[in-house]
Amino acid sequence: MTDTDFMRQLAGYGLTTATILYRMPDHRHLLQSYIWQNYDLAPRFPVLHDFLAFWSRELDGPLHSVTVAHARLIRPAEIVNVQGVLTLH
Template structure:
């Protein structure tokens, strides 16, 4: 069985990491850090936008800033068919 994450990578998704700074609800002068990581499509990042919309709608800590890093782990040139068998003794 092939993992869902591997299939997403073949469809063009890459690993996206977002460092989210937000203000504490009771102490707005204090910033906290939240690290979010998921497979997403650059450059529009629809999964990240959905998560941030959820954050604004459901959570009390107002967002301060979001820093995004993205890497496609599998690129089309890295996958090729292999014909033959190599046996090592």
């Protein structure tokens, strides 16, 4: 059985981390942070957009700002052809 996260990485998904700042529902002058992490496709981030749409629709704390970091964990191998021989004593 293959892990679904591994299959998503092979399909081009990368690990996306978003720091979400939102206003407290009862105290609008206070900001709270929330860290969200999932596999997503850069640069459009459809999974993150779906989550933020859910947040805006269902939760009381209005969004203040979102900071996104993304890294593809599986990348093509970098192969360098070396010409020559190195001898160590």
